[in-house]
Amino acid sequence: MADISSSGGPSMARSQSQTTKLALRIILYLALCIFALFYLMPLFVMITTSLKSLDEIRTGDLMSLPRDVTFDAWRSAWSEACTGIQCEGVRPFFWNSVLIAIPGVLISTLLGALNGYVVAQWRFKGANIFFALMLFGCFIPFQVVLLPMARMLGVMGIAGTIPGLVFVHVIYGLGFTTLFFRNYYVSIPDELTKAAKVDGAGFFRIFWSIFLPLSLPIIVVTVIWQFTQIWNDFLFGVSFSQAGTQPVTVALNNIVNSTTGVKEYNVDMAAAIIAALPTLFVYVVAGKYFIRGLTAGSVKG
């Protein structure tokens, strides 16, 4: 064998190394598939369970596919399931979440972009301290701000309202959004700002005409991040809402916890999937921009 490969010369050696490469590749993909399956398992169980009837759940196997596919559980979760005394499903709460998340995401992204632009390109006195404090804001645990925030919302007269929740999420997200935009904008050469100043553009004009059009990748990152944070939030939602303004996460909790008698696993699962759908959707649609945006560096002039 040894003398064959040595007499075979370089082409033989190349084909051998190609074989090992292929083998490694197969092993790699195998491993990745196993991991993917492992992570997809809960989703699989959730989906199949949500499509089964209660009888089938009781008698059947957790992992098996549904015998008769039924969407009753989904209908019930969407518009009939009881969240405490009220039995309207997650639908009203879903809309609450939408009403909280969309303005919350837009406002915090826009303010973060402005903050990042100022900190990165208009280096005023104390810009570094300002930025450090902003960063510090990212790491304050939620629990710490609950009481002061409740008081604050009370003083502002927006306690328990949807604008109140938007306000909380904007404040809490600002640290992160500023960080994202600032790190993106520091890689933009300051001669660009100077050129625009000589061209006669002012603060907002430069931001609007030059920086925002450059920002698509980081806007996608920020929007995904903020949307996920706000949509999935439970603590603020449960603390600062009242009947009628609760977000879908709180409703989900109530559905799961408030059923009396038989536990309707299929409804619980369907409700959970409904609650998770928007974030899933955002990832699927914009996920590749997310990765691209995170790694996007300086701007080629």
Next chain:
Amino acid sequence: MSPILDVKNLYKNYGATAVLHDINVSIEEGDFLVLVGPSGCGKSTLLNCIAGLEPISGGDLFIGGQNMTNVSPKDRDIAMVFQSYALYPTMTVAKNITFGMKVRGVDPATQEAKLKHVAAQLQIEQLLHRKPGQLSGGQRQRVAMGRALVRDPKLFLFDEPLSNLDAKLRVEMRTEIKALHQKLGASMVYVTHDQIEAMTLATKIVVMKGGVIQQIGSPAEIYNRPANLFVADFMGSPAMNLIPAKARRNGNGTKIEIARKDGEPIVLTDTRNTDLPEDVIMGVRPEDIADPARLTSEHAQIAECLIEIVEPAGADTYAVMQLGGKHVTARLHAETSAKAGAQQSLAFDLGKVSYFEPETGQRLN
């Protein structure tokens, strides 16, 4: 008429570090002023101060006779070309060029006309719909020029606009900029650290070092009569020979003695400079040491020198010898008989030498 640009006693500090020290410069309409100096001497900072992009720490600044010290960049009636070109990456070439006019609310028809004119002038018509990322370095440079030209300002500011180009393109663009200047008759301030660029473009040169102006003058003045050792050494390629020598009064002239490695010193007689101190540094351009047959100045004096190295460079041949403990370069013609290791008689043009005080470096004659 008042000068187009007048900088008076300008100071600039970054915190405690002084970057520009007592700068006084003025240029007339149509002047091409070149700021030249080694890296970090404050050229860009001065340009940014003139543009109003950096606040100044002291002094006054007039553009077109108006005090602009506290006026914002957009109201100074200037246009600037940056070292990195700073083209707006998301805009097409056409939008890049018209952005300034759009911001200022110029009507679209005028914008279009000016864009056409400038694009034709710079031969970038076929690039107008591209983004900066799709241009070569030279094309980007042209677009950056176009953005400045379209404004028709009182004063153009250029910060090393050619430093990112390769050598050949740089020479081409240099000629183009010069032609443009002659055609427009515009007033320009141009930063470079390339002394050849400075010599070829300028009508007036400012040589800077460490934030202090060393000399202001026409290219010929700077070249022939450098104000101090720094300028003498910085301007010209190959650099001026700076040879330590002894000066002795002798009748109606001065005997200049230059030590040699072995043997007697060379003695030259300067009949024009009679009140030199004993220790001087003699500055001689390489072309002022030449073959006796080719140097026909009335102040030429001939001396025998031992040639150490001969470097043919095409049109000329450089001969290197050791005088006064320094390597001295002579610029000989291409068919010279000079050989390494052999004696050669060379003519020194004493009509063109500069003398410097060794301690202070200041010019003496």
